[in-house]
Amino acid sequence: GWCAMKGMPQVGMFFESSEEAWLFWRAYGGRVGFDVRKRYNNVSKFDGKVTSCRFVCANEGHRKKGQREFIQKCFRAQTRTDCKARMSLTLDQESENLEITDVVLEHNHLLHLPQTRHLMASQRKISEFQAFEIEAADDSGIRPQAAYELATRQVGGPLNLGYTPRDHRNHLQSKRQRELAFGQADCEENISNIFWADAKMMLDYAHFGDVVTFDTTFGTNKEYRPFGVFLGLNQFRETKVFGAALMFDETLASFKWLFKTFLGAHNGRQPRTIYTDQDYAMGRAVEDVFTEAYHGLCTFHIMQNAVKHLSPIKGEDEDEGEEKEEGEDKD
Template sequence: MGEIDKGIPQVGMRFRNVDEAWVFWVAYGGRAGFDVRKRNKFDGEVTSCRFVCSNEGLRKKGITLDHVPKRIRAETRTNCKARMTITLDRVGKNYEVTDIVLEHNHYLQLPQTSHLMASQRKISEVQAFEIEAADDSGIMPKAAHELACRQVGGPLNLGYTCVDQKNHLRSKRQRELAFGQAGSMLKYFYDKIIENPSFQYALQLDCEEHITNIFWADAKMVLDYAHFGDVVTFDTTFGTNKEYRPFGVFLGLNQFRETTIFGDETCDSFTWLFETFLAAHNGKQPRTIYTDQDAAMGKAIGKVFTESYHGLCTFHIMQNVVKHLSP
C-alpha cells in the first residue's frame, strides 16, 4: 500500500479499506484546494465508492418551500466532475481505484485558506482543552473564539470556526448527559413523582438512544393551565445561557395578572414538544398562543394546535422593524 504516499490519485492504486481511501481523498482535497464528499454502493458490504468534489451535481430546481428560510444559502454546486472511484476486489480483499477525474470547473481554494474547508477543519486536543476551560470559566463561545483568534494572529491561523467550537461544546454536553447527568436528572424526576404522582415528564431519544429533548410539568403547572390556559405565550432563548442549550417555557397570566408557568423544556423538535405539552394537559388546546416569528415553530403550531389562534409577539415584530426598516 506504499502507493498512498504518492499524493496524487492514480488508476490502479489499492487501499485496504474504504476508510483508508477516504482519508487519502480528504488529504488530497486539502492539498489541491477543494472540499470533498462521498457516495457508497452497498451489497451486504461496500462494493464500490465514489469520492467526489463538494461542488459535484446541481441544486434541485422547482422545490417549493412551505416557509420562508431564515438564511438563503449560496449556490455552491457547479456540476464538477472531479472524482475518484474505488471498487472492491473480492479476490485481493482490497479496493482498487478504477476511475479518476482530476479537473475542476470552478476556482480552487488558496493554500493559505484551504485548511478552513469543512473537510479540513479540526480541533486539536490542546484546542479542545482550551475551549472547555473557557466554557467552564463562564466565557461565552463567541468571546472565547475571538480570544483564540488573537492568540494565533487571526482566524485564518486558527483551523476551526466559531460554529465548530459551538458544535464541540454541544457534543461534549450530550456525552455528559448520556453518561453522567442523565442519571441524576431521572432520579430527580422519579423523586418528584413519588412526592406528587401528578408530576409528568417525557424524553425524546435520537437513533443512538441519546437524550435530545426533555419536557416536564409539575402538578401546579397542570392545575394552572386548566384554569388560566386560554392564552399562552411560548418563546425560546436559543444559546443565551451558559450551557448553550435551547430552553423554552410556556407562560400565562392568572387572575392577579401574575406570570404563571405551565411547563418548561429543552427541545429541537417543536412538534414533539407541543404534542407532549397537550398530552400533559389532557389534550386541552389554548384558545390563543403567542410566539416569535420562528418558521419551524409556526409550522409545528399549525400542525398540533389546530384549534388555537396563533399570534406573533409584539416585541419580536418591533425588533424586526428596527432591523429591516431603519435607515
C-alpha cells in the same frame, strides 16, 4: 499504504477498505484545495463488504430545482458547479481490495488558496489543546462568541485558528451531551437513574451552595419516574438550580447514589444545610452522604402532610354534623 503516497490518485491503485480510500481522497483534496464529498457506497448483502464507491468534489452536481425557492433566514451562496472531479473504486475479487477504476482530477471552479485550505469543512479540526481551552472557557461562564473571538486574537486572526464559530458551538454541544453520562444502569443496561449538572449549575453551587433544598415533588414522566431538583438562592433571593435527576425509584440505594453523584459533580463540596421532605429513605441517605451538613425538614412539606392526613378526619366530622342537622330538622 496511502500515508506514504503524496502524489495524485491513479487508476490501478489499491486500498484495503473504503475508509482508507476516503482518507486518501480527503487528504488529497486538502493538499490541492477542494472540499470533498461521498457520492455513493455500495455494500454486498451477503458479506457486508463494500463492492464499489465513488468520492467526488463537493461542487459536484447541481442544486435541486425548488430547493431554495422558499424564503431563507440566512442566505447560502450557490456552490454546486457540476464539477466532474471524482475517484471511483471497485472491489477486486482476487485481492479483496478496492481498486481505483476511474479518476477525473480537473475542476471547473476556483480552488482554495494554501492560506485557507485548512478551513474547508473536510479539513477543519479542533486539536486537543484547543478543545481544552474551549471547555475551560465554557466552564468559567464565558459565552461561546466571546471565547471564539479571544482564541482568534491569540493566534493572529481566524485564518490561523483552524476551526469556525460553528465548530466551536458543535464541540460545546457534544461536551454537554457527554455530561449526561452521570447515569446508573441496571443489569439489562437500561438507564435507571440519571443526574445532570452543567457548568452554570456548578458555578452557581460554588458561590451559593451553602444551603440546598432537594425536592422530588415537581412532577413525574409518563412512566411515573420521580424527578428531583437541587435548588438554592443567590444574594438577590433568586432561585438557582444546582442539579437535576430522573430517578428509577425513591429507595435508599437510589438516594445514596444520587447524593454521592451530586457531591462528585461539585468536587466533593458538601452544603452546610440541606432541606428535604419527610421521606424516610431520603433522610437515611442524607445522614450517610451529607455527613457535614445540617439536615432540616421543609415547612412546606410538613404543612402538606398535615393537610393530607388531617383533612379526611375534618371531612368526616362535617359530614356527621350535617347528618345530625338533617335529623333534627326531621324531628
